[in-house]
Amino acid sequence: MAALPKFFSPSASNTYQQCPLRWKFRYVDKLPDPPGVPALVGTFAHRVLELLCEEPAPQRTSARAKELARQVWPEISGHKDFQALDLNDEEQRDFRWRSWKAIEGLWDLENPSEVDVLSTEKRMRTELSGVPFMGIIDRLDQAQDGTVVTDYKSGKPPRVADRDHALEQILLYAAAVEAETGERPVRGQLLYLGKETLETEVTADRLADCTGQLASIWSSLNKDCAADTFAASPGPLCGWCPYAGRCEDGAKEIKRRLAAGRMRQDAPALKLI
Numbered sequence: 001m002a003a004l005p006k007f008f009s010p011s012a013s014n015t016y017q018q019c020p021l022r023w024k025f026r027y028v029d030k031l032p033d034p035p036g037v038p039a040l041v042g043t044f045a046h047r048v049l050e051l052l053c054e055e056p057a058p059q060r061t062s063a064r065a066k067e068l069a070r071q072v073w074p075e076i077s078g079h080k081d082f083q084a085l086d087l088n089d090e091e092q093r094d095f096r097w098r099s100w101k102a103i104e105g106l107w108d109l110e111n112p113s114e115v116d117v118l119s120t121e122k123r124m125r126t127e128l129s130g131v132p133f134m135g136i137i138d139r140l141d142q143a144q145d146g147t148v149v150t151d152y153k154s155g156k157p158p159r160v161a162d163r164d165h166a167l168e169q170i171l172l173y174a175a176a177v178e179a180e181t182g183e184r185p186v187r188g189q190l191l192y193l194g195k196e197t198l199e200t201e202v203t204a205d206r207l208a209d210c211t212g213q214l215a216s217i218w219s220s221l222n223k224d225c226a227a228d229t230f231a232a233s234p235g236p237l238c239g240w241c242p243y244a245g246r247c248e249d250g251a252k253e254i255k256r257r258l259a260a261g262r263m264r265q266d267a268p269a270l271k272l273i
Helices: 010-018 020-028 037-053 062-077 080-085 089-108 160-181 204-227 236-240 248-259
Strands: 117-128 131-143 146-153 187-192 196-201
Touching: 010 020, 010 160, 010 204, 020 204, 037 062, 037 080, 037 089, 037 117, 037 131, 037 146, 062 080, 062 089, 117 160, 117 204, 131 160, 131 204, 146 160, 160 187, 160 196, 160 204, 236 248
Parallel strands: 146 187
Antiparallel strands: 117 131, 131 146, 187 196
16 A cells, blocks of 8 residues: 655646656655756746745846846756756756746746735645645735736646646645635736746636546545556656656557657657666
């Protein structure tokens, strides 16, 4: 029998939905799942924007963001996950440029000096539909009509068909805010830095749908943990799974897709099988 986690986060839920076996490798076996360049670009951008939005509103300028980026850089470059990437000088310059474009992309979506920021990096631990939920909200804002839950994204916006799924995270955060404070946020927004903003109204029906889905996933996880049986879910993401060398189904899927010309030659998992 595998132990259930004390808390269930949106990222853990997404990992389980994608592949229960990958969830088991990461959260039960505690095997390393090192972030790649895109994830660390997001970490860098998030940290700078967190510090920027803690500044008094008039000081939230692009110039101040550059100063903060220079201050944060040693924190990023000295981290073991960054050093494990083993980037050469040119690759490091590209990393810093990509990070800055993400940071600067905030001004394509809003003027941060005009946002009434209530809090940044707010940690939430509460119960949602019987699930012990944990999450960190990038930003809570005060608008004229109520509280707004804001989350930064440094990657590409999802396809139209996947947008409702992408917004589930922000709705779960809104549900956590309501559970903890008694106040329901009016909106949630995903800021895809430099690209576009996805918004959703926060309603009782939408919160019920999202928390109900979370409860269903949690119930399925409970059953897998009790039986200590976690199925693999082979698919295109196997090429980017750090556990491909431990997963027979994943290795077969990668080889099948490679033979069919449906796997990128630079997929990291190719080195593991």
